[in-house]
Amino acid sequence: MDDLSPSDLKAILHSKRANLYYLEHCRVMQKDGRVLYLTEAKDDNHYWNIPIVNTTVLMLGSGTSITHAAVRMLARAGVLVGFCGGGGIPLYMGNEIEWMTPQSEYRPTQYVQGWLSFWFDPEQRLATAKSLQQRRIEFLRQVWSKDKDLRAEGFHADDANIQAALSHCEQRISSTEKASDLLLAEAQLTKALYKYAAGQTKQVNFIRDHDSTDRANAFLNHGNYLAYGLAATTLWVLGIPHGFAVMHGKTRRGALVFDVADLIKDALVLPWAFICAKENATEQEFRQQCLLAFTNHKALDFMFDQMKELSLRGEVEIDAKAEETKS
Known part of the structure; x- marks a missing residue:
């Protein structure tokens, strides 16, 4: 995964991406070159893949956490991340529409x-x-x-x-x-x-x-x-x-x-x-x-x-x- 450039991760135009995720009661992390979310069951844990190159927005609800490595990969793929309450509302940061936006100097002017x-x-x-x-x-x-x-x-x-x-x-x-x-x-x-x-x-x-x-x-x-x-x-x-x-x-x-x-x-x-x-x-x-x-x-x-x-x-x-x- 380290061999991929940020441009490789943005191969799918945002307007053509299919996925928007709302997650709650889980942990978002990077594992083996992928972004996953972990849900904890009584006897074992379950990992689920997030296809970041085909995702526009990741909304993190109640009981979620995210690792630094996962944020870095999401940013490279151009995925917006927002923290929100249960059921997707409200978005926090003073209840305003604020997002953790990926940083890029190469967006169109x-x-x-x-x-x-x-x-x-x-x-x-x-x-x-x-x-x-x-x-x-x-x-x-x-x-x-x-x-x-x-x-x-x-x-x-x-x-x-x-x-x-x-x-x-x-x-x-x-x-x-x-x-x-x-x-x-x-x-x-x-x-x-x-x-x-x-x-x-x-x-x-x-x-x-x-x-x-x-x-x-x-x-x-x-x-x-x-x-x-x-x-x-x-x-x-x-x-x-x-x-x-x-x-x-x-x-x-x-x-x-x-x-x-x-x-x-x-x-x-x-x-x-x-x-x-x-x-x-x-x-x-x-x-x-x-x-x-x-x-x-x-x-x-x-x-x-x-x-x-x-x-x-x-x-x-x-x-x-x-x-x-x-x-």
Whole structure:
């Protein structure tokens, strides 16, 4: 393993990696050139391999520890590591979205430079926030239109209530003049989606409460943190600091993670949280369903594509103006 260079460990692009791990009550270590986690049984111990070259995020829950050698190998492979509470929530470090990020001097610079080229302009920052919200709605329409499993559970993009809620939100997005209004429009849309999902899955008197222990709320919390892991990975690989948010930054540091995670949360996490709650699924079953949905709908690819496009939008506009000048 010592003969491998860090570039060899990053052969699989992050946007194409398949695994995101949540571990609890175990010890993560390096053994024989691999990263393993050890679970202690009554009579013997069990070692399980973590395929680090095909992993984006490792979330360490209650009762976990990790060795220095394992962290070094995870960093070489470009895997993000986060410490969190039971069930994946909350992420520690002051309950903010913070990660042990691998260090690399060779990440691309064009994306952070493109992002910062407009970020200090409030109007362009708001325009980018609007674009993220519009793309979020488009992704929801796309997923709910073609996902046979969701449609079988009663989630339809062409439902009259959903169409009305999405159209109303789009109108609000286009007319907003400040980020706080955009946050309000987002909250109203999500509230309408909660109501719809609760109705489709016969969840009576559902109220969104982050501290509640009912299955739907717990699954929403857990699934959202999985989405935050993908968002954090996207930003780290592109080299964009988490603090340069366009919508949530007024209330939280590192809030660009929240902005990016919004792209997929409503489309994928929200419906499956309610469906799995209705079916009395275990936490592990819900997590597996979430990760399957992320994979089937290429959620990480979608995040990368949107952030790359938005980051380089300034370059595209400059090139367009240059072409107009020439003509």
